[in-house]
Amino acid sequence: MNIASLAPLAVVLPILGAALTFLLIRHSRAQRAVSIGLLSLTLLLECFLMAAVWDGGTVAVSIGGWIPPWGIVLVVDQFSSLMLVVSSAVSLAVLVYATGQGMADGDKDAPVSIFHPTYLILVAGVSNAFLSGDLFNLYVGFEILLTASYVLMTLGGTGPRIRAGVTYVVVSVVSSVLFLISIAMVYGATGTVNMADLAIKLGELDQGTKTLLHVMLLVAFGIKAAVFPLSFWLPDSYPTAPAPVTAVFAGLLTKVGVYAMVRTETLLFPGDTLNTPLMIAALLTMVVGILGALAQSDIKRLLSFTLVSHIGYMVFGLAMSSVVGLAAAIFYVAHHITIQTSLFLVTGLIERRGGSSSVDRLGGLAKISPLLALLFFIPGMNLAGIPPFSGFLGKVGLLQAGVELGTPLAYALVIGGVVTSLLTLLAVARVWNRAFWRRPADAEHPDPVLLAAPGQPVEEEVLDDEPVADGAGRTGLATPVLSRAGSGGSSTLVRSTLMPRTMVGPTAGLVVLGMALTVFAGPLFGLSDRAAADMLDRGPYIHAVLGEDVTVPGAGAPAGGGK
Amino acid sequence: MSINLALLLVMGALYACGIYLILERSLTRVLLGLMLLANATNLLILATGGYSGLAPLFSKDTAAGDYNDPLPQALILTSIVISFAVTAFMLGIIYRTWVLAREDEIQDDVEDLRVAETPSFDAEDDAEIPAETSEFPLTMLGGDGQDISDHGPGSGDGDSGTREAGARAHGGTDTVVAGDREMPTEHAAEEEKPGSPNVKPSPEGGGQ
Numbered sequence: 001m002n003i004a005s006l007a008p009l010a011v012v013l014p015i016l017g018a019a020l021t022f023l024l025i026r027h028s029r030a031q032r033a034v035s036i037g038l039l040s041l042t043l044l045l046e047c048f049l050m051a052a053v054w055d056g057g058t059v060a061v062s063i064g065g066w067i068p069p070w071g072i073v074l075v076v077d078q079f080s081s082l083m084l085v086v087s088s089a090v091s092l093a094v095l096v097y098a099t100g101q102g103m104a105d106g107d108k109d110a111p112v113s114i115f116h117p118t119y120l121i122l123v124a125g126v127s128n129a130f131l132s133g134d135l136f137n138l139y140v141g142f143e144i145l146l147t148a149s150y151v152l153m154t155l156g157g158t159g160p161r162i163r164a165g166v167t168y169v170v171v172s173v174v175s176s177v178l179f180l181i182s183i184a185m186v187y188g189a190t191g192t193v194n195m196a197d198l199a200i201k202l203g204e205l206d207q208g209t210k211t212l213l214h215v216m217l218l219v220a221f222g223i224k225a226a227v228f229p230l231s232f233w234l235p236d237s238y239p240t241a242p243a244p245v246t247a248v249f250a251g252l253l254t255k256v257g258v259y260a261m262v263r264t265e266t267l268l269f270p271g272d273t274l275n276t277p278l279m280i281a282a283l284l285t286m287v288v289g290i291l292g293a294l295a296q297s298d299i300k301r302l303l304s305f306t307l308v309s310h311i312g313y314m315v316f317g318l319a320m321s322s323v324v325g326l327a328a329a330i331f332y333v334a335h336h337i338t339i340q341t342s343l344f345l346v347t348g349l350i351e352r353r354g355g356s357s358s359v360d361r362l363g364g365l366a367k368i369s370p371l372l373a374l375l376f377f378i379p380g381m382n383l384a385g386i387p388p389f390s391g392f393l394g395k396v397g398l399l400q401a402g403v404e405l406g407t408p409l410a411y412a413l414v415i416g417g418v419v420t421s422l423l424t425l426l427a428v429a430r431v432w433n434r435a436f437w438r439r440p441a442d443a444e445h446p447d448p449v450l451l452a453a454p455g456q457p458v459e460e461e462v463l464d465d466e467p468v469a470d471g472a473g474r475t476g477l478a479t480p481v482l483s484r485a486g487s488g489g490s491s492t493l494v495r496s497t498l499m500p501r502t503m504v505g506p507t508a509g510l511v512v513l514g515m516a517l518t519v520f521a522g523p524l525f526g527l528s529d530r531a532a533a534d535m536l537d538r539g540p541y542i543h544a545v546l547g548e549d550v551t552v553p554g555a556g557a558p559a560g561g562g563k
Numbered sequence: 564m565s566i567n568l569a570l571l572l573v574m575g576a577l578y579a580c581g582i583y584l585i586l587e588r589s590l591t592r593v594l595l596g597l598m599l600l601a602n603a604t605n606l607l608i609l610a611t612g613g614y615s616g617l618a619p620l621f622s623k624d625t626a627a628g629d630y631n632d633p634l635p636q637a638l639i640l641t642s643i644v645i646s647f648a649v650t651a652f653m654l655g656i657i658y659r660t661w662v663l664a665r666e667d668e669i670q671d672d673v674e675d676l677r678v679a680e681t682p683s684f685d686a687e688d689d690a691e692i693p694a695e696t697s698e699f700p701l702t703m704l705g706g707d708g709q710d711i712s713d714h715g716p717g718s719g720d721g722d723s724g725t726r727e728a729g730a731r732a733h734g735g736t737d738t739v740v741a742g743d744r745e746m747p748t749e750h751a752a753e754e755e756k757p758g759s760p761n762v763k764p765s766p767e768g769g770g771q
Contacts, residue, residue, distance in 0.1 A: 136638055136641070140641065140645075143645045147645075147648055147649065147652070150649075150652055151652075154656060154659075157659050159663045159664065160673075162656060162659050162660055162663060163660075163669075163670045163672070164672075165656055166590060166656055166657075166660065166669060167669070167672075169649070169652070169653060169656065170585070170593055170597070173597050173649055173653075174585065174597070174600075176645075177597070177600045177601060177604055180601075180604045180608075180642055181604050181607060183608075183638070184604065184607045184608040184610075184611055184635075184638075185607075185611075187608070187611045187634075187635065187638075188610070188611035191632075193634075193638075236672050236675065239674075295678055295681070296678060297678070297681070298674060301674060301678075
């Protein structure tokens with residue numbers, strides 16, 4: 001037995017963690033230790049999984065020992081293991097950040113105790129969706145992560161969150177029902193829900209039925225991935241959630257939709273029947289999304305729109321159904337999960353330090369907190385695709401694939417991609433100019449927290465439940481000795497409540513991870529290339545699940561069919 | 564071996580009612596619509612199990628092909644559990660909406676409305692860029708030495724506009740602001756003339 005047969009643990013460990021943290025609901029310290037510990041363990045395990053399949057080789061694990069076409073299988077290949085590692089790394093960083101936030105604010109007014117179990121269930125659902133080799137199990141994975149996300153979205157039950165939660169829940173449930181209907185129809189047409197088995201049996205259907213099933217699955221996944229005409233719900237619902245929750249949603253949930261779309265396009269319905277509509281959807285997603293971002297003044301909403309916009313790049317890479325395009329799309333997914341999450345985490349820090357997430361009310365943050373400026377600047381430029389960073393590499397890969405394809409539509413997408421990239425730069429630069437570069441005095445109705453100069457003893461800034469530091473700050477003005485002690489004391493206090501190390505640390509970690517994607521872009525692109533070639537070939541996946549003696553139908557696979 | 568038409572008709576009616584209901588603005592009706600959709604889908608899954616009249620249970624006399632497919636029923640069971648959880652959660656949300664807002668309707672997104680109402684002109688992004696952006700307005704003096712045309716007619720950048728107005732009002736003599744100091748307008752106008760003899764350019768600009 002090789003290490004890859006430990007794949008089910010990637011789902012089981014977080015669920016176990018959820019159960020444990022639920023039992024420890026009154027002991028917040030133990031709860032934190034358990035959830036962070038178990039998630040780190042999961043991440044470690046997934047790194048081993050990725051190492052095991054790094055050079056190729058797909059591994060399938062039958063759950064409960066049932067033979068594949070009937071039982072449920074979990075499949076580890078390069079794409080799913082890469083997604084697992086990136087998503088777990090990101091969720092670990094967000095978990096540490098959220099824990100830090102809970103510790104800094106005091107746990108008394110937020111239902112943080114329910115946060116840890118729900119969050120771990122979300123992670124389990126994401127892992128299950130990435131690993132699943134069975135269409136219905138994929139549905140269950142989606143439902144696990146969605147149900148957890150409903151709870152996280154409406155955490156605290158305040159008015160705006162409930163309002164946003166209603167939109168989110170209704171849209172998600174409708175997309176789940178669509179998915180379930182497609183599963184029923186697929187089962188009715190083929191008599192199986194095993195994806196490898198489906199890959200063979202769907203090919204034998206007539207073209208009309210195939211297109212119907214294909215479109216229904218793509219629409220269901222398109223709602224989750226927020227592809228343009230189906231993306232309206234995302235910018236309305238994401239920004240109101242707590243900062244770490246928005247960050248993990250933005251990073252992971254839409255990418256699970258993209259992952260499912262990739263599997264649909266490559267494994268279930270290979271060929272190019274729907275490539276033209278997909279490309280048009282990709283173009284519209286990019287352009288409409290980024291135009292929406294330019295109209296926003298709230299950073300969280302702006303980032304939600306850029307999230308929609310950049311989904312377009314991934315759909316573009318997917319729609320070309322060439323190895324180069326798919327490889328670039330895979331790289332782009334990994335890059336985008338990291339960058340988008342770190343930007344949302346930084347926005348959470350901006351909101352704490354500046355008192356608001358609206359660019360109109362912010363100013364001078366570059367001077368107030370250079371570290372914060374750096375943490376925003378690097379992923380911001382990375383998102384816009386400025387040369388040294390991974391965003392640039394991913395975009396260049398996509399553009400190259402588009403030029404290689406050479407159809408007029410592909411050229412239109414290449415142009416659209418460049419324009420979107422420039423407009424993203426404009427959107428990020430607007431935030432940068434206003435929130436970071438201009439004087440705080442130029443901000444409209446700035447928050448008192450922003451105006452308080454650093455290093456000064458500031459009474460308003462200190463939380464009301466800290467009378468000692470408050471008093472020290474005031475008396476410090478009278479006597480020089482006390483002044484030094486007072487101002488030092490209150491400024492460290494300010495730093496610890498506004499920018500706690502436990503929140504800056506994970507954010508910085510994610511920014512570094514984003515830069516590591518740039519540094520290790522070579523091996524990563526190699527991995528995505530192999531993953532894309534394997535997925536378009538379909539042979540390795542089907543053989544891993546159903547055994548070596550199955551003939552893979554070569555219809556439509558550009559790589560020239562099975563082995 | 565017959566298709567169960569009644570079941571299919573019920574399924575169609577459930578889908579129709581469900582879709583009608585989720586298009587409503589009232590949350591309770593949306594929830595009812597979602598429940599109908601989920602149940603219609605369960606019937607659809609059931610219909611994929613095979614024709615009615617097939618054997619549901621194992622017995623030694625039945626041939627292998629004459630069994631009803633049990634897998635759809637397992638799938639339905641899962642989907643019932645999931646839709647149960649979602650329905651419970653939605654009821655909770657609807658109750659909370661009622662407690663908070665005393666209404667059952669889906670509310671508009673405030674931030675969306677605000678963005679829609681924002682004028683397309685943005686003072687910071689779209690204001691006319693002054694022809695001369697330097698801190699030294701001397702090069703833009705009008706011919707009479709009175710009017711500072713640094714910011715174009717009529718549109719003054721608020722900050723320095725008021726400073727100039729203040730400078731003009733205070734004392735009897737008109738002054739202009741050059742950098743961080745003031746000088747009488749006559750001197751400034753004198754400096755403006757080409758080849759003016761009294762100009763000894765100081766490092767900060769303007770004359771001594």
